[in-house]
Amino acid sequence: MLDSVLLALFLPCLGMASLFVVYICLLWYATSRHPQTDTSLPVKPVSHQGLSADELHKLPKVTGKELVIGTECAVCLDEIQNEQPARLVPGCNHGFHLECADTWLSKHPICPVCRARLDPQLFTSSEKENPC
Ligand SMILES: [Zn+2]
Numbered sequence: 606m607l608d609s610v611l612l613a614l615f616l617p618c619l620g621m622a623s624l625f626v627v628y629i630c631l632l633w634y635a636t637s638r639h640p641q642t643d644t645s646l647p648v649k650p651v652s653h654q655g656l657s658a659d660e661l662h663k664l665p666k667v668t669g670k671e672l673v674i675g676t677e678c679a680v681c682l683d684e685i686q687n688e689q690p691a692r693l694v695p696g697c698n699h700g701f702h703l704e705c706a707d708t709w710l711s712k713h714p715i716c717p718v719c720r721a722r723l724d725p726q727l728f729t730s731s732e733k734e735n736p737c
């Protein structure tokens with residue numbers, strides 16, 4: 606009598622367990638495929654994603670009153686005050702708050718307004734003035 610009760614309890618458990626194993630296998634299969642596509646990314650240089658802190662420091666640093674085109678920061682949509690530090694995008698001369706520009710440019714190497722790509726050569730242009 607007791608055996609049949611145990612069996613009745615054991616069978617659903619076995620069913621659940623096998624379902625769980627299948628689920629884990631599917632999960633493992635799904636996740637084991639992901640790292641393969643992920644590992645191909647870190648191989649590429651990080652600088653491709655955005656600017657390094659070093660490159661950010663080479664960007665022209667100005668104040669709000671020195672901005673050429675408008676004083677609205679396209680990142681936070683706030684006004685850049687005259688005395689606030691701002692970052693100028695070389696080439697297109699769009700200006701943003703220093704911290705807004707650095708946050709954006711460290712992730713995307715493009716101008717948030719006109720999508721102009723930041724050429725690494727722009728960062729060395731100031732150093733080129735030195736006679737070789
Ligand atoms: Zn801003």
Ligand SMILES: [Zn+2]
Nearest residue numbers: 697699716719
């Ligand atoms: Zn721009």
